[in-house]
Structures are given as structure tokens and as C-alpha cells.
Amino acid sequence: MTGLTTIPVDKETRDRLKTFGLKGETYDDIINRMMEQIEYEKFMERLYRRLEEKDKFIPLAEV
Incomplete structure (x- = not known):
């Protein structure tokens, strides 16, 4: 990754996002x-x- 930024999200949103991740994914x-x-x-x-x-x-x- 070249340039990183911070995106504020609710903890609930972060936790939901985490459930979509696979092992080792950022x-x-x-x-x-x-x-x-x-x-x-x-x-x-x-x-x-x-x-x-x-x-x-x-x-x-319809087939």
C-alpha cells in the first residue's frame, strides 16, 4: 500500500466489515x-x- 488514510466508521460497522473478511485479509x-x-x-x-x-x-x- 502506498498511501494510507483513516476512514472513521462506527464500531458496529467495523465489526460487520470484519465478518466479511477471509483469514489474513486487511x-x-x-x-x-x-x-x-x-x-x-x-x-x-x-x-x-x-x-x-x-x-x-x-x-x-420463463423457460
């Missing part, structure tokens, strides 16, 4: 992993929306 690792997952989910949502707009996507429930 808070920075946990937050970055969560952000990557969110970015992936947003990408997939855009992809599905595009497919729906082109009428090429059929939800599994």
Missing part, C-alpha cells in the same frame, strides 16, 4: 473485494439489460 482487501463484486454485478446487469432490449434474453423462470 480491511482494504475486504473493501476492494466487495467493490470488485459490485462492479461485476453492475456489468452483468447492464449485459442482461442489453440482451433483454434485443429480445435475446429469456429469464430462466
Whole structure:
């Protein structure tokens, strides 16, 4: 890590964040992993929306 900063959060928030961590992960690792997952989910949502707009996507429930 190059530059570190302090982000104030409630102890409850810190404790919740800790539950998402894997052994050996820093808070920075946990937050970055969560952000990557969110970015992936947003990408997939855009992809599905595009497919729906082109009428090429059929939800599994409709198959």
C-alpha cells in the first residue's frame, strides 16, 4: 500500500466489515473485494439489460 488514510466508521460497522473478511485479509482487501463484486454485478446487469432490449434474453423462470 502506498498511501494510507483513516476512514472513521462506527464500531458496529467495523465489526460487520470484519465478518466479511477471509483469514489474513486487511480491511482494504475486504473493501476492494466487495467493490470488485459490485462492479461485476453492475456489468452483468447492464449485459442482461442489453440482451433483454434485443429480445435475446429469456429469464430462466420463463423457460
